[in-house]
Amino acid sequence: MNLDMTLREHGATGLTMQGNVIRCALPRAGVKSLARLLLSRFALDLELMLANDRRPRRGGFEVVWLWADRSRNEFLEITAAVPDHDPTYPSIATLSYPASRYEREIRDLFGLRAEGHPDPRPLVRHGFWPETYHPLRKDSAPPGDFPDQGQPFPFQQVEGKGIFEIPVGPVHAGIIEPGHFRFSVDGETIINMKTRLYFTHKGTEKLLEGRRPAEGVELAERISGDTSLGHALAYCQAIESLAGVQPPPRAAFLRVVLLELERLYNHVADFGAIAGDTGFAVAQAHALRIREGLLRLNKRLTGHRLLRGVLVPGGLSRDLPADGALAREVEAALADFEEVVAACQANSMLLDRLRGAGRLTRPTAADHGVLGYVARASGIDRDARRDHPFAAYGQLKFRVPVLESGDVEARALIRVAEVRESASLIRQAVEGMPAGPVGATPGPLPAFASAFGLVEGWRGAILHWIMAGESGGLHRVKVKDPSFVNWRPLTFALLKNIVPDFPLCNKSFNLSYSGNDL
Amino acid sequence: MIPYLLEALQCLLTLSLAPGLIGLVRLLKARLQGRRGPPAWQPYRDLAKLLDKERVVSTQASWIFHATPHLVFASTLVVSLLVPLVAAPLPFDRAGDLIVVVYLLLLGTFFLALAGLDTASPFGGMGASREMTIAALAEPTIALAIFGMGAGAGSTNLGEIVARTLAHPEATLSPGHLMAFAALFIVMLAECGRLPVDNPATHLELTMIHEAMILEYSGPSLALLEWAAHMKFFLFLSLLSNLVCPWGVAVELSPRSLALAVLALAGKLVVLAVAVTVLETRLAKLRLFRVPELLGVSFILALLAITSSFLVR
Numbered sequence: 002m003n004l005d006m007t008l009r010e011h012g013a014t015g016l017t018m019q020g021n022v023i024r025c026a027l028p029r030a031g032v033k034s035l036a037r038l039l040l041s042r043f044a045l046d047l048e049l050m051l052a053n054d055r056r057p058r059r060g061g062f063e064v065v066w067l068w069a070d071r072s073r074n075e076f077l078e079i080t081a082a083v084p085d086h087d088p089t090y091p092s093i094a095t096l097s098y099p100a101s102r103y104e105r106e107i108r109d110l111f112g113l114r115a116e117g118h119p120d121p122r123p124l125v126r127h128g129f130w131p132e133t134y135h136p137l138r139k140d141s142a143p144p145g146d147f148p149d150q151g152q153p154f155p156f157q158q159v160e161g162k163g164i165f166e167i168p169v170g171p172v173h174a175g176i177i178e179p180g181h182f183r184f185s186v187d188g189e190t191i192i193n194m195k196t197r198l199y200f201t202h203k204g205t206e207k208l209l210e211g212r213r214p215a216e217g218v219e220l221a222e223r224i225s226g227d228t229s230l231g232h233a234l235a236y237c238q239a240i241e242s243l244a245g246v247q248p249p250p251r252a253a254f255l256r257v258v259l260l261e262l263e264r265l266y267n268h269v270a271d272f273g274a275i276a277g278d279t280g281f282a283v284a285q286a287h288a289l290r291i292r293e294g295l296l297r298l299n300k301r302l303t304g305h306r307l308l309r310g311v312l313v314p315g316g317l318s319r320d321l322p323a324d325g326a327l328a329r330e331v332e333a334a335l336a337d338f339e340e341v342v343a344a345c346q347a348n349s350m351l352l353d354r355l356r357g358a359g360r361l362t363r364p365t366a367a368d369h370g371v372l373g374y375v376a377r378a379s380g381i382d383r384d385a386r387r388d389h390p391f392a393a394y395g396q397l398k399f400r401v402p403v404l405e406s407g408d409v410e411a412r413a414l415i416r417v418a419e420v421r422e423s424a425s426l427i428r429q430a431v432e433g434m435p436a437g438p439v440g441a442t443p444g445p446l447p448a449f450a451s452a453f454g455l456v457e458g459w460r461g462a463i464l465h466w467i468m469a470g471e472s473g474g475l476h477r478v479k480v481k482d483p484s485f486v487n488w489r490p491l492t493f494a495l496l497k498n499i500v501p502d503f504p505l506c507n508k509s510f511n512l513s514y515s516g517n518d519l
Numbered sequence: 520m521i522p523y524l525l526e527a528l529q530c531l532l533t534l535s536l537a538p539g540l541i542g543l544v545r546l547l548k549a550r551l552q553g554r555r556g557p558p559a560w561q562p563y564r565d566l567a568k569l570l571d572k573e574r575v576v577s578t579q580a581s582w583i584f585h586a587t588p589h590l591v592f593a594s595t596l597v598v599s600l601l602v603p604l605v606a607a608p609l610p611f612d613r614a615g616d617l618i619v620v621v622y623l624l625l626l627g628t629f630f631l632a633l634a635g636l637d638t639a640s641p642f643g644g645m646g647a648s649r650e651m652t653i654a655a656l657a658e659p660t661i662a663l664a665i666f667g668m669g670a671g672a673g674s675t676n677l678g679e680i681v682a683r684t685l686a687h688p689e690a691t692l693s694p695g696h697l698m699a700f701a702a703l704f705i706v707m708l709a710e711c712g713r714l715p716v717d718n719p720a721t722h723l724e725l726t727m728i729h730e731a732m733i734l735e736y737s738g739p740s741l742a743l744l745e746w747a748a749h750m751k752f753f754l755f756l757s758l759l760s761n762l763v764c765p766w767g768v769a770v771e772l773s774p775r776s777l778a779l780a781v782l783a784l785a786g787k788l789v790v791l792a793v794a795v796t797v798l799e800t801r802l803a804k805l806r807l808f809r810v811p812e813l814l815g816v817s818f819i820l821a822l823l824a825i826t827s828s829f830l831v832r
Contacts (some may be wrong), residue, residue, distance in 0.1 A: 169641075169725065278723065353806065503725050
């Protein structure tokens with residue numbers, strides 16, 4: 002069955018094919034039946050859903066669905082107009098779980114209602130926000146102070162003999178981001194857990210609107226502190242795609258080095274933290290030492306420990322001395338890290354804690370469209386570096402490790418395997434590094450056309466979708482951090498585990514609160 | 520007069536050396552992990568700091584919450600009068616034997632658990648329920664293990680057990696004695712909130728046992744509880760070392776033998792502290808539901824110890 006024909010049958014107009022992206026407009030009525038076909042017959046993944054306020058020019062809103070075909074590296078972007086006087090569109094929440102999250106997000110930020118959505122609760126909207134405040138509408142004004150309405154949060158209640166609730170957070174004992182966890186427990190066994198996140202709304206997407214393309218990088222770098230480079234790269238790729246400019250080959254290779262450096266220091270720290278949460282502090286102490294060495298390496302290479310300020314649309318802001326010495330330092334850090342890993346794997350008590358804890362089954366993971374190492378530890382073979390090659394990944398050799406067991410051990414070992422691949426990628430990139438310039442100048446952005454950048458950050462696939470306005474400023478930027486889809490499955494991984502194992506399970510997911518709540 | 524001075528000396532030793540012992544363990548742990556770590560006298564500074572701070576108490580707290588720190592501190596200090604640290608037998612031996620010691624420690628645990636529940640904080644309740652599970656398994660083992668060692672002495676009196684072991688040194692190498700030592704060592708780890716049962720260094724509220732119960736305490740109250748915990752660790756290690764290796768304990772009350780006894784005690788404590796540190800560095804924390812298995816092992820060891828002390832004479 003042909004995708005073109007299916008689209009036309011559902012009333013698609015304005016079909017264009019640009020590179021590997023098919024774009025079309027669709028009447029909103031056809032969205033649901035098309036989505037059903039795309040999911041079942043074409044096996045597409047829903048990568049992103051977003052709304053866009055086009056009222057000044059078009060008199061209404063637009064909802065965009067971005068689908069991906071991983072096996073063929075193709076994308077399908079469907080846009081449906083939603084008139085101002087009837088701000089509704091059909092929900093596909095019952096077909097796709099990620100869609101249900103996006104639809105709730107769109108309702109909170111734009112006030113567009115997904116008809117037939119089974120879950121009426123707000124998602125992004127903090128309890129103190131007025132019900133009618135939709136900050137991403139172009140004409141929304143700041144509503145003044147948010148008073149505490151004293152409204153309870155609609156947690157799911159579990160009742161029964163001997164069932165207790167344990168509220169934890171949003172302020173925690175460690176230095177971590179704010180999030181509230183509500184456990185329903187039978188003794189020590191978790192029978193339900195609800196997260197209340199969204200305490201960190203910074204208005205990032207709103208702040209990006211109106212900026213010049215080059216001015217967006219600094220904001221992108223601050224979406225999630227530990228993913229500075231991943232988000233900046235996704236943003237730059239989106240701008241470059243829209244401007245139709247290719248970064249020079251040397252920049253593409255250097256971007257691989259930078260992205261893998263970010264993966265390295267995060268994975269090393271995470272592995273140590275998982276060991277530390279089991280009380281094996283010696284492994285954590287050494288992992289932190291290795292991480293510190295990698296951060297200093299980042300600083301020497303780019304001038305910033307978290308790799309900020311190097312990426313610009315079109316390439317890099319300046320050339321970097323990525324040579325054999327860098328690859329050797331990375332290899333030394335890897336050898337050091339391997340010792341820590343070996344010490345952990347020789348500790349049967351530690352392995353006993355990791356094995357079987359926080360198991361996320363493959364069907365649950367697939368239903369939630371999970372990304373990154375969480376997906377790969379649950380038997381889902383996806384990695385944007387291979388499926389949708391960007392930068393210089395198409396020219397480098399690497400393996401995508403996949404494990405089946407879905408437990409904390411699998412998520413820890415996936416990180417170890419990825420650290421090895423990262424070191425190898427850095428060596429290959431340094432060896433094959435072409436000479437030449439590192440920046441190209443992107444031209445002006447075409448008004449009201451869209452593009453996106455997809456990057457496999459250390460936590461998973463990061464997506465930035467952008468549309469420029471008339472004056473060359475940004476009209477709308479939608480950011481997706483992998484945490485947005487990975488938070489909910491944590492609940493399922495926890496079921497039947499015991500309360501004192503929660504920190505371990507949580508650490509093995511290590512999701513971003515800030516990246517989740519833009 | 521002299522006997523009372525001796526008891527006062529034991530009290531003072533416990534009060535003054537206990538924080539240093541914890542500091543030593545923390546310092547050694549840091550060094551084994553490749554960290555510099557705070558100096559060994561850091562716990563003294565911490566106690567001084569806490570004693571100087573204000574107390575913040577929940578408006579929901581009852582008298583139990585206020586009384587518990589004093590009760591825990593006092594009951595632990597009384598134990599220091601009954602455990603032969605530097606001399607045996609002790610003048611207060613007649614006042615209480617090992618059963619009194621076990622239940623004095625349990626009294627503190629009992630009130631700590633109550634205080635954990637008192638403010639209705641979810642962590643306090645969690646810690647209390649976990650602590651009671653562990654206490655229920657650990658307390659009989661302590662008694663049984665010391666009974667095993669005392670069976671030869673024909674007494675439940677700690678001072679007399681130590682004096683008897685000094686008189687018959689070959690008894691320390693008997694299988695019963697060694698098994699009792701192993702059992703007591705495991706129980707010590709559980710009772711003092713050490714790895715692999717509890718992680719004294721964690722910041723993760725949901726995994727805590729001892730720390731969860733005292734989360735609501737601040738200022739001088741917290742200082743008393745911390746100090747009591749240090750003393751408990753000190754007393755357990757002293758008891759372990761003097762029951763198994765009693766040499767150095769003064770049998771006559773001369774200044775010279777007492778000075779020697781203090782030095783011997785310090786030496787034995789350092790050895791045990793190193794042992795605990797090495798163990799804690801190599802171990803991870805057990806899954807909570809595996810803790811009963813570990814304590815079960817220690818109970819069986821104690822039972823075997825007491826059996827063998829009758830069979831192997």
